[in-house]
Amino acid sequence: MPTADELINAHTADRLATVIAAAGAAPATALRDCGALLEGLAFSRRVTAVKEAVLADLPDAYPAFADVVRAALRRADFTGWMTFPVNAAVSERALEDGVFEPALDLLAELSPLLTAEMAVRPFFGADAPRALDRAMRWTRHPDPHVRRLASESTRPRLPWAPRLTAFVADPAPALPVLDALYRDPSAYVRRSVANHLNDISRDHPGTAVATAGRWLAEPAPTTTALVRHGLRTLLKASDRDALALLGHDPDVRVRVVGPDVCTPHVRLGEELVFGYEIANTGTRPARLAIDYVVHYRKANGSLSPKVFKLTRRDLASGECWSGVRRHSFRELSTRRYHPGLHRVRLQINGRPHGAAEFALGASRDAAPAGVSSSPDRHQERAVL
Missing domain, CATH: 1.25.40.290 (ARM repeat domains)
Structure with missing residues (x-):
């Protein structure tokens, strides 16, 4: 900017x-x-x-x-x-x-x-x-x-x-x-x-x-x-x-595994990494809006959710989709991070699925708590 x-x-x-x-x-x-x-x-x-x-x-x-x-x-x-x-x-x-x-x-x-x-x-x-x-x-x-x-x-x-x-x-x-x-x-x-x-x-x-x-x-x-x-x-x-x-039935029948957090301890400047797997267990094709929600810790200890796009997928009956997401905690300027337990949750067609916690700590160069930062671009690796 x-x-x-x-x-x-x-x-x-x-x-x-x-x-x-x-x-x-x-x-x-x-x-x-x-x-x-x-x-x-x-x-x-x-x-x-x-x-x-x-x-x-x-x-x-x-x-x-x-x-x-x-x-x-x-x-x-x-x-x-x-x-x-x-x-x-x-x-x-x-x-x-x-x-x-x-x-x-x-x-x-x-x-x-x-x-x-x-x-x-x-x-x-x-x-x-x-x-x-x-x-x-x-x-x-x-x-x-x-x-x-x-x-x-x-x-x-x-x-x-x-x-x-x-x-x-x-x-x-x-x-x-x-x-x-x-x-x-x-x-x-x-x-x-x-x-x-x-x-x-x-x-x-x-x-x-x-x-x-x-x-x-x-x-x-x-x-x-x-x-x-x-x-x-x-x-x-x-x-x-x-x-x-947009064709995303909130009551769609799916089996969701995850999010499985691969990095339970994340420092400022590093990435949260989690995997997931979603299967269409219904008898009809399913149009899925797959998002994830990071529940950021606030200064008073409460959690504040923010939704991020993950992917959009059409799955045939019985079809499965899995992937890995990397979410950056690189220090930027538009979000104030607070150390402690955070949470990540999947969201399928607007409905929450699963939840996992991870701990956010200070950066390796000992940046003080409350450093201003915001999520960077996110990348997905699909596993079919």
């Missing part, structure tokens, strides 16, 4: 000043001066500082402001993260001046340089029906970046952005945007649609499953994968309707 300094820094501000000056806002004094103010600031504060400099250097009236931005758009050196605070400046200046559709059109032009969904979202707070009308137009745009803008800007819970509280309460107004895009030829767009559906599932699981069901009734070859990703939170939570929609 790039740091704030790598994304927006004094060099970024200086290059943007050169672009803006050449586009008609010479001498871009505020932009040239703001670079010195960025040292030590978090990313959001850097964006705000550069945005305010853009607003200071460009004309006050929106039409002249937009002319400079469009002139910048014609320059090859207007690119990358320097465009992000410009998007924010367009949004702020337009809404201050009561400009709506023309500003959304300009943000759509900017979005292929660096997605503008953050800058679009304030327009939904100002007038959601008008903003939705523009988003529906974007679903028919030839550029996949603009089509994706339609889905991302309407997400109820877009990461790193204020929630669209109206769509959290009722996602229905934005569903036509997703209906128009779920069969999009671009994987980039479809990924956004799946993430939007996952947002909906957190507050309205019934709506998410019903929407996915409609799509599966009129699918593209890519629709099942999109739906699986879009319902991932519900699948991990063993939602029966979501599992059933």
